[in-house]
Amino acid sequence: MTTPTYTPMELMICAAASTLEDGAMVVVGTGAPCAAAMLAQKTTAPNLTLMFEAGGVGPRLPRMPISVGDSRTFYEGLMATSMSDIMETCQRGMVDYTFLGGAQIDAYGNLNSTMIGDNYQQPKVRLPGSGGASDLGSLCWRVLVITPHDRRRFVEKLDFVTTPGYLDGPGAREAAGLPPGSGPYKVITSLAVLGFHEETKRMQLESLHPGVTVEQVQAETGFQLSCRSPLEVTSEPTAAQLETLRRDVDPHRYMIGR
Amino acid sequence: MTTPTYTPMELMICAAASTLEDGAMVVVGTGAPCAAAMLAQKTTAPNLTLMFEAGGVGPRLPRMPISVGDSRTFYEGLMATSMSDIMETCQRGMVDYTFLGGAQIDAYGNLNSTMIGDNYQQPKVRLPGSGGASDLGSLCWRVLVITPHDRRRFVEKLDFVTTPGYLDGPGAREAAGLPPGSGPYKVITSLAVLGFHEETKRMQLESLHPGVTVEQVQAETGFQLSCRSPLEVTSEPTAAQLETLRRDVDPHRYMIGR
Amino acid sequence: MSTRGKGSLFVEPDCDAARQWFREKPKRMSDKVMSVAEAVRRFVADDDYLASGGFGGDRIATALLHEIVRQRRQGLSFAGHTATHDFQILCAGNDTGRGQLLKRVDIAYIIGLEARGLSPHARRVVESGQIELCEWTNYTLALRFQAASMGVPFLPVRGFAGTDTFANSAAARVTCPYTEQELTVVPALWPDVAVIHVHESDCFGNCRIRGTSVSDWHVARAAKKLIVSCERLISNEEIRRDPTATTIPFYCVDAVCHVPCGSYPGNMPYEYYSDEEHLREWLTVERDFEAYLAFVDRLIFRSTDFEEYLNRCCGTAKMQDLRNQELYPS
């Protein structure tokens, strides 16, 4: 038996897809998260319900949407509704997962998609802002992040907390009035899969991608990482995953070509 | 020229219709208010927009609805929406008029449609309750009442304040947080048309129906009435009003037969 | 002014408890079609808080309401949100020798059937003092469903204050942090179970409603368990042909019952008008208690199902007449 060859992006998408169990509801964005959700739906989670923040519910995605509000997000869908309906559905506790990203992430899974720099009035780079991220990161049960892994992104202190992770540690979400039991769940990077320590709420290594070392991951991370024990090796994409991903999910290689 | 003959109910409906100016928006119920609004629309106020609290907007009423939620309320209508949309439209200040009724009314135009008796826990008669009345009476600009005139209804003190009129006098609505400038406007009865004194906010006689005296009205009223000066005589229905009312609005004499 | 009405809260506005419920609610697209009897057996429990869709006598889930009475549920709380004929049906479970179906009622509008008059039996039930009451209005009760469907503990409203209605409600007052204005707020209301009649549903519970939605958009989303009955069972392909038309998504729904004419004797927009003759019969017969007992015995308790009721009250000729009244009013 030969090991299938795959790109880091393919590994990330497949790892993310494996996280989504059948019968769950997930608010997804464009790009890798959408590919992961589509892949899950076409393989292990046929009853996964995809939702998009502009109002699309349960589409038969003909191809990946370019915008989370474009018509692909409700193509042959179950419902085309409003942004409020989606957000309220999250707020009342119906939605299991969301995928978020950002320019920076810290040890507690807080995310920055607002600005780089140390002065809000005069940012070095002004980024788009929260969009729906802060809402979804507050209101869905579990937040998944897919991101390249480097020191510029994995930082000790964010320039701006756009979206709450575990804020400054245990109990902080609840103290801020965010729903108990919600928060960051997995961070799937180009090097590893990370989770959050149950008590400290700090990010910890759960599995290394094949061939990657702890030292390599730590070197690309701006804060101290602990390791869950036993530390595992990330499952490689299955042949079925890769075939479906390449043939049905992203035939034009929008994502996996990156 | 002969005076047209008409019933007291016809007079009340025509007087109410004359109150509604063209281009206004009005939330109506079933019965006399609906007849008045239809009559206004077919005579002097073609641009009157009828709304019903269950969600009907701008129907071409084929006949009078039996329920404010039945399908007549949006028959060939402009919009079939929700109760919240109607109430919110009132709350944000779009709606000029509403018609309300009740088992009792007091000098400040407060209305009771909840119970008769002096003990809430054990009422002599339990009535349906507010329905949308308290909402509409709070949120529309002007409240119109069409009612038979007798001492049982026109009382010094209500058994239960279901719907706020001017509560206990000047400034009370505003103090309760109700929108400034809103409140009871006209009370059209079987004997007279009454309004509210600008300063005291108490009900006052504005016009007597033909042949009715001040003494007669006062005798049927459980609180002291003042008179606007000059006190007028209620305009009789015009021949055009009566013809339209009888032929187009209520051909089956549901209301005008009473 | 008091800062909180003295009425009782029948449901605590606890968002986090509700979140936990909704988290665990099954969200697979499974076939949920079942009989009315099974749906009520599985999803309506004694002591549940019940909400009923439509507008009293318009687009009501008559078959489901009958079945709740027939299965003799006990101790229910109920949202009397312009409840007219629906409330009248439920009252057949009180003081008719089968325990007490209704125990607590949030009132906006009950007992009356709008222009048709008051229900004598509903008056008997409510005036006897056996039911705990809390006063609301149509909008504030709608707003309570909206708060629940949004997942927040309260929503503000500008009306309602200064009245005995407020004083006998469980509404409260807060100060607006922007305007310093005092405002009324109402607490979120998650019904344990709701019954809603719709025009069309697929087997998973994706539903369409034509005409006014009254408060059902919010009721459907606020309810912990939701049973829908539908005039027509349609394919999932048909739902997907026009996703804009979907009013209630499958993940809100626990059971789908196919009940043609299911709103009878109520009005169903674009389908059939209300049977005013039969509704008048209810009101008349209720005046005579013995006659009333025989009436509900025959029509509800000793009918096997809604179809039998329908056959007893409304033959095909009459239904055709109601369809004509609806489609060609004059």
Next chain:
Amino acid sequence: MSTRGKGSLFVEPDCDAARQWFREKPKRMSDKVMSVAEAVRRFVADDDYLASGGFGGDRIATALLHEIVRQRRQGLSFAGHTATHDFQILCAGNDTGRGQLLKRVDIAYIIGLEARGLSPHARRVVESGQIELCEWTNYTLALRFQAASMGVPFLPVRGFAGTDTFANSAAARVTCPYTEQELTVVPALWPDVAVIHVHESDCFGNCRIRGTSVSDWHVARAAKKLIVSCERLISNEEIRRDPTATTIPFYCVDAVCHVPCGSYPGNMPYEYYSDEEHLREWLTVERDFEAYLAFVDRLIFRSTDFEEYLNRCCGTAKMQDLRNQELYPS
């Protein structure tokens, strides 16, 4: 935690002032069809607070936005509620030698065009510090429109707290009178004027939208003045044939502009897909400031109207291709 973010309120959440406006708004069913130029001239004033419907590059009122730029409105406030290409268009009015169109922006999402990347010119405008900013999120900004459309000064939300986003917003905290829980509330936002592109409207402004409504149901009701552009002008009879389909009623609308392909280069559900090629051209050309000035000069300032822009960017063959992409995606 601070009880109020330090961001500025660009619009006071004064329900009573808004009520007065809505009371005086004309509510006759009059013919409101007019040209884009006339609608903008009459209903968009300098210093207005502007809201834009759709979702950045999906169902946007491109023609109206171009015209606002072309007529050189100054000092506008703007709701950046997933504002992508719409924000990019408005930024053509800043730093291009014609004063400053944008002055203050409530931000949920601007500058970025989702997966397409960031707009260099929008970054120039925002990073220069000339625009006053206040931070929000997509939902909280939607909720601000909802509060305004409901006529209440604020609405609560459970998210958003504990972040720098909150700290730089004008959100506040209140205590729930039922649960004693601290909750975030956001202030009502009444835009002076909103522009929304819809599928169909009659001449009075009764509108239909197919597909997701994003926040437009609330934006339309919150806006003091509302201009709609539509793909198709339909008869009032057609509106009355299906009142359930009406999303925006005439009494919210001040002007109706018939603009086929009016969302181009954005996506219009069931009509045409976004022109990604043209959107890429905008992003590319913006990198070179001189080229950018010439680009917007030619396409906006020196085009007479949207039709001319459309002819310059998108011939019939390309539009047919976008229609095919929309209707037969693969």
